[in-house]
Amino acid sequence: MLEIRDLTKTYKTGDKALNNVSLSVPKGQVVGLIGPSGAGKSTLIRCINRLVEPTSGAITLSGRPLTGIGAGELRAMRRKIGMIFQEFALVERLTVMENVLSGRLGYVGFWRSYLRRFPAEDIQRAYRLLDRVGLMDQADKRADALSGGQRQRVGIARALAQEPELMLVDEPTASLDPKTSRQIMRLLIEICGERGLPAIVNIHDVPLAQQFMQRIVGLRAGRIVFDGTPAELTEAVLTKIYGAEDWAAMRKGTEEDKAADADTLREMLRLGA
Amino acid sequence: MSERDYPLTWKRPPQILTHRGWRWGLQIGFAIWLVLALSTLDPNWTRIADGWERGMRFVYGFIQPNFSSRWRDISNGLVESLTMTLTSTVAGIVISVPIGIGAARNVGPAWIYYICRSIIAMSRALQEIIVAIFFVAMFGFGPFAGFLTLTFATIGFLSKLLAEDIEDIDEAQAEAIRATGASWWQVIGYAIQPQVMPRLIGLSLYRLDINFRESAVIGIVGAGGIGATLNTAIDRYEYDSAGAILLIIILLVMIAEYGSSYLRRFLQ
Amino acid sequence: MSERSFPAEWRRRTPRQSLAIWTLWFGLVALTVWCWQVMNENTIWAFVADAPRQAADIGSRMMPPRWSYLPELLWPLWDTINIATLGTILGVILAVPVAFLAARNTTPSLLFLRPAALFLIVASRSINSLIWALLLVAIMGPGLLAGVIAIGLRSIGFIGKLLYEAIEEVDAAAVEAVTATGASRAQILEYGIVPQVLPAFWGITVFRWDINIRESAILGLVGAGGLGLKLQGSLNVLAWPQVTMIMLVILATVVLSEWVSANVRSAII
Numbered sequence: 001m002l003e004i005r006d007l008t009k010t011y012k013t014g015d016k017a018l019n020n021v022s023l024s025v026p027k028g029q030v031v032g033l034i035g036p037s038g039a040g041k042s043t044l045i046r047c048i049n050r051l052v053e054p055t056s057g058a059i060t061l062s063g064r065p066l067t068g069i070g071a072g073e074l075r076a077m078r079r080k081i082g083m084i085f086q087e088f089a090l091v092e093r094l095t096v097m098e099n100v101l102s103g104r105l106g107y108v109g110f111w112r113s114y115l116r117r118f119p120a121e122d123i124q125r126a127y128r129l130l131d132r133v134g135l136m137d138q139a140d141k142r143a144d145a146l147s148g149g150q151r152q153r154v155g156i157a158r159a160l161a162q163e164p165e166l167m168l169v170d171e172p173t174a175s176l177d178p179k180t181s182r183q184i185m186r187l188l189i190e191i192c193g194e195r196g197l198p199a200i201v202n203i204h205d206v207p208l209a210q211q212f213m214q215r216i217v218g219l220r221a222g223r224i225v226f227d228g229t230p231a232e233l234t235e236a237v238l239t240k241i242y243g244a245e246d247w248a249a250m251r252k253g254t255e256e257d258k259a260a261d262a263d264t265l266r267e268m269l270r271l272g273a
Numbered sequence: 274m275s276e277r278d279y280p281l282t283w284k285r286p287p288q289i290l291t292h293r294g295w296r297w298g299l300q301i302g303f304a305i306w307l308v309l310a311l312s313t314l315d316p317n318w319t320r321i322a323d324g325w326e327r328g329m330r331f332v333y334g335f336i337q338p339n340f341s342s343r344w345r346d347i348s349n350g351l352v353e354s355l356t357m358t359l360t361s362t363v364a365g366i367v368i369s370v371p372i373g374i375g376a377a378r379n380v381g382p383a384w385i386y387y388i389c390r391s392i393i394a395m396s397r398a399l400q401e402i403i404v405a406i407f408f409v410a411m412f413g414f415g416p417f418a419g420f421l422t423l424t425f426a427t428i429g430f431l432s433k434l435l436a437e438d439i440e441d442i443d444e445a446q447a448e449a450i451r452a453t454g455a456s457w458w459q460v461i462g463y464a465i466q467p468q469v470m471p472r473l474i475g476l477s478l479y480r481l482d483i484n485f486r487e488s489a490v491i492g493i494v495g496a497g498g499i500g501a502t503l504n505t506a507i508d509r510y511e512y513d514s515a516g517a518i519l520l521i522i523i524l525l526v527m528i529a530e531y532g533s534s535y536l537r538r539f540l541q
Numbered sequence: 542m543s544e545r546s547f548p549a550e551w552r553r554r555t556p557r558q559s560l561a562i563w564t565l566w567f568g569l570v571a572l573t574v575w576c577w578q579v580m581n582e583n584t585i586w587a588f589v590a591d592a593p594r595q596a597a598d599i600g601s602r603m604m605p606p607r608w609s610y611l612p613e614l615l616w617p618l619w620d621t622i623n624i625a626t627l628g629t630i631l632g633v634i635l636a637v638p639v640a641f642l643a644a645r646n647t648t649p650s651l652l653f654l655r656p657a658a659l660f661l662i663v664a665s666r667s668i669n670s671l672i673w674a675l676l677l678v679a680i681m682g683p684g685l686l687a688g689v690i691a692i693g694l695r696s697i698g699f700i701g702k703l704l705y706e707a708i709e710e711v712d713a714a715a716v717e718a719v720t721a722t723g724a725s726r727a728q729i730l731e732y733g734i735v736p737q738v739l740p741a742f743w744g745i746t747v748f749r750w751d752i753n754i755r756e757s758a759i760l761g762l763v764g765a766g767g768l769g770l771k772l773q774g775s776l777n778v779l780a781w782p783q784v785t786m787i788m789l790v791i792l793a794t795v796v797l798s799e800w801v802s803a804n805v806r807s808a809i810i
Contacts, residue, residue: 413588493672
């Protein structure tokens with residue numbers, strides 16, 4: 001259970017990225033965060049694991065505070081929060097296995113990690129996760145030898161290696177083609193479902209959000225302007241979030257995406273997955 | 274589906290040398306070399322212990338530099354160094370441009386290409402100091418020999434980089450100009466010069482900085498400049514004057530570096 | 542539609558801009574001429590006029606090279622290579638921490654340590670290894686050790702500068718991702734930054750090693766051992782055929798080291 005109370009972030013430049021944001025995410029719920037660029041989506045999720053230092057407000061995860069704690073405690077809390085990035089953010093020159101194992105860095109000492117001597121259970125877990133995301137035979141490849149979709153799967157495995165209690169997902173599909181985007185989103189939802197993991201997913205693609213999320217939160221200029229189910233996301237609400245826009249054209253885009261989706265499904269059936 | 278047995282260990286696969294023998298051979302060879310090389314060093318510890326006090330005096334000289342007692346020598350050396358730097362850079366650029374154009378594969382005929390490339394190779398292969406020794410032997414002591422040395426070194430540096438830049442230009446632009454029926458000179462002027470000019474200015478400023486630093490060295494073999502003053506100061510064990518000279522060199526190099534990065538931004 | 546009248550003249554720059562540019566060029570030329578005059582105040586032109594004859598004279602004495610001198614040069618050559626390589630290793634050991642202190646994204650203190658590291662880099666870069674050798678020979682006596690340290694001190698600036706620029710250019714997203722796993726500072730360096738700068742590091746090191754081979758060949762001129770020592774000895778007794786032989790050896794070494802360095806660098810990148 002994640003609790004955010006009155007979170008405000010003002011950057012040094014004076015820009016108020018977040019303005020008194022309060023939000024709570026119960027266990028097992030996947031929340032989509034939508035809003036125009038610059039609305040503060042990215043700042044919000046980075047405030048949760050304090051890659052961005054919030055100006056004021058309080059955040060707790062399973063009752064333990066994330067704000068106002070020392071560096072050591074913060075590291076211990078960060079281990080419990082898995083994060084997935086837009087451009088995958090893998091260390092390209094390391095192998096896939098090292099990237100997945102880097103999810104365990106918060107749990108092992110420096111020399112162990114330096115010598116790549118991770119505990120046997122970590123290795124086993126890493127293999128299990130690679131198998132789960134379908135990359136069992138890529139473990140020894142370098143990350144920059146993988147395709148975009150494969151890299152994001154490694155990113156997911158790395159986050160899961162942390163045994164997280166919360167997932168923060170920042171535009172997971174922004175660098176992927178529509179078909180791969182859907183595969184990745186489906187995988188994410190499935191995994192969160194299997195583990196009862198709560199997640200906050202920043203997403204710029206409204207139709208994709210409506211298709212996959214259980215709950216959608218709309219952010220505009222640092223404030224929450226909508227909080228409801230995908231079905232409640234009407235044109236009037238979208239206009240409130242994004243400003244005036246031709247939503248009919250966007251819906252048409254959705255039809256195309258649906259076709260792409262059906263295509264994916266067919267292919268998956270064909271491969272017997 | 275039952276839980277599969279996953280491996281309990283993982284070893285990072287070697288990235289560059291995949292063959293085991295090569296990896297071991299290289300490591301053992303390096304270790305043997307290191308032992309041999311270190312054993313040839315043969316430091317004379319009593320001499321070093323004697324030098325310790327002198328070393329401390331140099332450190333003090335650096336912290337409390339003495340600009341005044343040798344100021345005449347220092348200022349003469351500086352003037353020589355600075356004038357040498359500017360004149361040799363300008364002369365170097367003037368000579369480098371035609372050689373650089375000739376040494377670009379996509380511009381001139383083959384025989385010119387080979388002549389220009391061999392001039393560049395010669396200039397780059399010879400150490401500045403060795404060149405300076407010869408020029409001093411031929412032209413006598415003083416900054417004129419230094420000027421020639423730096424000009425010679427500048428030619429190798431600038432022509433090579435200029436030629437590479439010309440080879441890297443966008444061929445489509447040159448093609449377009451050629452298609453209008455332009456002459457060889459017009460192609461150079463309209464298609465190549467605009468593309469390489471900013472880089473040439475940047476490289477020239479960089480070379481100015483290098484030439485100043487080099488001008489502080491070639492004085493050691495008699496080619497004038499601040500290096501001669503420095504050499505004398507060290508020979509006379511006047512470490513406070515030597516410290517002052519080194520600080521001046523560092524300061525001027527810093528100014529040149531910041532100045533040239535500012536100028537480059539201003540010119541682009 | 543009637544025919545409009547178009548200007549018959551076009552200039553790339555306004556008259557003012559042209560004037561400014563011409564003034565700049567004129568100033569540069571005037572400055573160069575003035576510098577030329579100041580520089581040559583004490584030049585004895587008779588020597589300069591005599592130079593072609595001198596050159597011909599030296600040239601004729603230098604030929605042919607004294608091939609029998611070659612065996613005597615092998616040991617100094619080994620010394621020269623050792624000075625360059627040990628000096629490069631010393632330079633790397635000293636430069637790596639300096640580079641991490643100087644890089645904006647890894648320095649522990651932007652206000653104090655970063656400027657100090659940057660000053661170290663500039664100081665080391667400003668002073669040629671020959672000057673370092675001159676100083677060190679005066680302090681600790683002639684020998685290979687002075688040469689190794691001189692090369693090492695000069696290499697700090699070169700390696701430090703290129704390495705800290707490479708560190709500042711790493712992909713920040715990967716570093717952020719490693720931070721987000723709860724890694725410690727040392728682990729962030731080891732997993733997020735080091736793998737990204739490693740290829741640049743090897744390239745810079747080999748590049749500097751190549752330069753150091755050239756520089757160590759002449760360090761002996763001031764007493765720091767190697768081929769330069771032989772060069773100095775031969776010049777002192779005007780043994781020109783030996784000088785030619787030494788220069789040929791230096792040339793061959795330089796060409797070989799450049800070939801090695803170019804190949805290693807292209808293998809890394």
